[in-house]
Amino acid sequence: MGRVLLCLGKYAERPYFLERLYINVYSVEELCYCLMQNSYLIGKEIIDEKLVQWLEGECGLKELAGELGEMMASGCSAAGFAGRILDYTGYGSREEIEKAKNDLEREADLSVHEKRMVKADYLVENRKYMSAIKCYDSLLEELPDGERALKGRVLHNRGVAYAGLYRFRNAADSFRRAYECGKREESYISYLAANRMFMEEREYVNFIAAQPRGYDQTLKVEKRMEDAAGEFEGTEESRMLFTLKVCKEENNSVSYYEEVERVTDDLKEEYRQMAEK
Structure with missing residues (x-):
């Protein structure tokens, strides 16, 4: 049987905005959930007078706000500040709370650029691709010349974001530049895969023939494509497409076109959300 969590305080009429996570929270429990699930993203910005005022x-x-105010005055760490909120509410097990604190302490050791990359990666994981690309672009403009390894990682992850928006030409360019910076095999394979997605077959064959490492790596690309197709077969989307195919073959044009319109509208809305800046 799961542990019972008792709600503390009131449900806020006005939320507190966690800028790093792009999330509004309306209760201390929601705040704790975000701290627990995204502790590696939380930094010194959590030590915020506005948060203390919001909690009170x-x-x-009032009691928690008072304790946090005293901690701020004494120059506490982000790990200590967030840890006190978790301890006070009793949200999560002792092991989970300690893990969150450790993640917060490790975050303090990251460079400014690494922290910004973590934020952009979080946006990609949550399919906020255009916002992530904006973060990556800004980071690339500011990275010093000596940070070639980090630049390669940023470019690679930007390629992932572009691919999420089906902008495979942009993705291919990012993966190519990532490989030039870091010489990581994954970036090279991703570069080939992105080209595979937008090129015509003859164009792709000629492209691969011109690549010094093309043949061996393209086999890996094709294997991944086959695996992805196999995984797709068991999804709800695959079953939906099969149903549409049956409707069309049975000349049930009304159901077919109504469903096509519904699916298209859903996909458009999903894409709009991914492309929001």
């Missing part, structure tokens, strides 16, 4: 004014947690 909106959530009615």
Whole structure:
């Protein structure tokens, strides 16, 4: 049987915005959930007077707010500040709380550029691709020349974001530049795969023939394509497409076109959300 969590304080009328996560929270429990699940993303910005005021004014947690205010005055760390919130609410097990604290302490050791990359990677994981690309572009402009390894990682992950938007030409360019910086095999394979997605077959064959490492690596690309196709067969989307095919073959044009319109509208809305800046 799971552990029962008792709610503390009030449900806020006005949320607190966690800038690193692009999330509004309305209760201390929601705040704790975000801290636990995304501790590696939280930095010194969590030590915020506005958060203390929100906990007291909106959530009615005067005692916790007072303790946090004293910690701020004494120059506490982000790990200590967030850890006190978790300890006070009893959200999560002792092991989970300690893990969150350790993640926060490790985050403090990252460079400014690495922290910004972590933020952009988080956006990719949550399919906020255009916002992530904007972060990657800004980071690339500021990276010093000596950070070639980090630049390669940023370019690679930007390629992943472009691929998520089906902008495979842009993705291929990012993967190519990533490989030039870091010489990582994964970047090279991704470069080939991105070209595979937008080139015509003859163009792709000629492209591979001109690549010094093309033949061996393209076999890996084709294997990944086959694996992806196999995984897709068991998905809800695959079953939906099969149903549409049956409707069309049975000349059930009304159901077919109604469903096509619905699916198209859903895909458009999903893409709009991914492309939001």
